[in-house]
Amino acid sequence: MTANTLTIRRPDDWHVHLRDGDILKGVVPYTARQFARAIVMPNLSPPVIRAADGAAYRDRIMAALPAGMDFTPLMTAYLTNGTDADDLAAGFTDGIFTAAKLYPAHATTNSAHGVTNIANIYGVLERMQAIDMPLLIHGEVTDHDVDIFDREAVFIERTLNKVVRDFPELRIVFEHITTAEAVDFVVASGPNIGATITPQHLHINRNAMFAGGIRPHAYCLPVAKREKHRLALRKAAVSGNPKFFLGTDSAPHAVSAKESACGCAGIFNAPFAIESYALVFEEEGALDKLEGFASEFGPRFYRLPLNEDQITLTKAPVEVPLSVDANGTPVSPFHAGETIGWKFSAG
Ligand SMILES: NC(=O)N[C@@H](CC(=O)O)C(=O)O
Ligand SMILES: [Zn+2]
Ligand SMILES: [Zn+2]
Numbered sequence: 170m171t172a173n174t175l176t177i178r179r180p181d182d183w184h185v186h187l188r189d190g191d192i193l194k195g196v197v198p199y200t201a202r203q204f205a206r207a208i209v210m211p212n213l214s215p216p217v218i219r220a221a222d223g224a225a226y227r228d229r230i231m232a233a234l235p236a237g238m239d240f241t242p243l244m245t246a247y248l249t250n251g252t253d254a255d256d257l258a259a260g261f262t263d264g265i266f267t268a269a270k271l272y273p274a275h276a277t278t279n280s281a282h283g284v285t286n287i288a289n290i291y292g293v294l295e296r297m298q299a300i301d302m303p304l305l306i307h308g309e310v311t312d313h314d315v316d317i318f319d320r321e322a323v324f325i326e327r328t329l330n331k332v333v334r335d336f337p338e339l340r341i342v343f344e345h346i347t348t349a350e351a352v353d354f355v356v357a358s359g360p361n362i363g364a365t366i367t368p369q370h371l372h373i374n375r376n377a378m379f380a381g382g383i384r385p386h387a388y389c390l391p392v393a394k395r396e397k398h399r400l401a402l403r404k405a406a407v408s409g410n411p412k413f414f415l416g417t418d419s420a421p422h423a424v425s426a427k428e429s430a431c432g433c434a435g436i437f438n439a440p441f442a443i444e445s446y447a448l449v450f451e452e453e454g455a456l457d458k459l460e461g462f463a464s465e466f467g468p469r470f471y472r473l474p475l476n477e478d479q480i481t482l483t484k485a486p487v488e489v490p491l492s493v494d495a496n497g498t499p500v501s502p503f504h505a506g507e508t509i510g511w512k513f514s515a516g
Contacts, residue, residue, distance in 0.1 A: 173484045175456055179476040180443055180463035182207040184305075184344055184365045184416030186435065187230060187242070189213050194233040195495025196421050199439035201240035203513060205476045208305070208416070209242045211270055212279035216247035220260030227265070239478075243267040243471075245305060249282050250289040254296040261302045267471065268303040268342070269293075273324075276309045277390040278420065278434055287328055294332065298339040303471065304332075305342045308351070309391050318375070321391050322350040333358060342470070345370065345418045347391045349401035355412050356405075363470045365416025366406050368445035369436045369503055374399045385432035386501050389420060406446075406462055407455035414466040417442045421500045424492055438503035440493055444511040445504060447482050451511075478516070485512040 182204040187193055200207055209230065211217035217226050223244040230242045246257055246269040260266040271290070272283035284290055297304055308329060309320035333341070343355055343364040355364045369389060374396045377387040387393065405413045419442065420435025427433055438445060443463065450459040468475050489504040 175447070175459070175482045176479050177460040177482075178464040179205045179478045179480050180415060181205055181467050181476065182417050182419070182439075182442065183342070183414055183467045183471075184208055184210065184367075184418050185439070186210045186212070186418070186420045188421060189226070189229065192421060192423075192495050192498050192500075193229065195498060196419075196437075196439060196500075197230060197233045197240075198235055198238065199493075200419065200442075201234055201238045202515070203439075203443050203480065205239065205478070206241045206243055206473070208267060209244055211245045211247035212272065212277075214279050216249075216279065216282050217244070218247050218249060218252065218282075219256050220246075220263065220265045223260055223265045245270045247272065247282065248284055248290055248293065250285055252290060252293050254293045257293060258296055258300055258302070261297075261300060266302070268305050269297060270305045270307070272307050273309060273311050273328075275311050276307050276320075280307070287332060291335070294336050294339060298336045301338075301340065303340040303342060305344055307390075308343050308346070317392055318394055321346070321348050325350055325354050329354065333362065340470070342416075344416060345391060346402065347394050348398045352401045352405045356410065358412075360412070363412045363414065363466075364405075365418070366402055366413055367416065367418040367436075368438050368442060368449070369393065369418075370399065371403050371406060371449045372399075372445065372503075385427045385429070386436065386503075386505065388427075388432060388434055389418065389436045390434040403449060403453055407450055407453045407458050409458050409461055411461065411466040411469060413462065414470065415446065415463045416467075421495060421498075424499045424501050427501065436503050437493075437500045440502045441487070441489055441504055441509060441513075443480065443482065444487065444509050444513055447511045448509060481514050481516065483512045483514065484510055486510065487512050
């Protein structure tokens with residue numbers, strides 16, 4: 170590392186939405202350009218539930234990947250009240266599924282088929298614990314009487330504590346954490362509990378959604394919280410604690426679907442993802458901790474080999490466009506209209 174360049178082991182993205190159909194072809198290259206592997210979320214419509222769905226979706230991703238790009242999608246199963254534990258376990262053993270994802274029903278985009286009560290999947294969790302298959306969690310309660318800004322903290326109290334107590338050996342990733350409570354929970358838990366942190370939750374607090382007017386492009390789920398939570402997340406990300414690792418939650422929606430009377434939740438951060446994290450680590454005076462967070466702690470948690478190739482980040486002004494083309498669909502990238510101070514290059 171010199172003052173102006175930083176070369177690190179090539180990173181992986183442990184939480185991404187690649188979608189399907191035409192837009193899949195448009196967004197895959199943004200992720201594959203930076204990341205060697207990615208944990209691909211299963212919240213398609215209809216969702217990826219059975220092992221055969223996972224295999225077919227992986228084939229569609231590989232078909233959408235431009236020739237010559239080196240990228241491995243790691244597939245996940247969408248848990249439902251009716252998940253077939255035998256099919257799920259076979260999918261894991263056969264190398265189709267890397268993990269399974271818990272969406273509380275109606276917590277987020279395409280989660281209507283999610284789990285309505287954690288008790289409904291206790292048999293599946295038992296099986297996952299037995300075969301050491303990781304559980305990935307969108308950790309928010311959906312009760313209408315719980316304030317949207319409290320839904321993650323209440324999920325820890327009402328659901329996550331119970332799951333961890335009842336399945337003490339289960340490997341769990343608490344996805345896209347947004348609160349100091351989540352940071353504290355993960356730090357206090359055993360080594361089988363990790364968490365991903367997105368770039369947006371390190372950069373913005375909830376004011377960003379209302380800065381001078383309503384800002385749909387700053388809206389994602391879980392929603393950004395108060396400043397004290399952002400600061401707790403930044404501290405966790407740069408701490409060097411291997412429980413915290415990179416997961417962008419890049420979630421593209423067409424500009425028209427975001428700029429609407431009922432705008433979709435999700436921030437598309439794939440085009441400048443590693444640059445966005447680098448900014449945070451630089452601001453925290455912790456660039457030496459970026460490689461662990463981005464390229465080492467995730468594969469160790471998932472028990473996968475580290476990538477051998479490298480990427481370089483160079484200090485240079487880069488203008489982020491207001492929108493990028495995703496195979497015919499305009500999508501607004503995170504940091505749109507800003508000039509960011511890092512430039513990515515492969516090798
Ligand atoms: N994060 C989001 O705001 N949206 C994600 C779903 C999710 O990860 O919860 C999406 O699929 O659009
Ligand atoms: Zn989610
Ligand atoms: Zn997500």
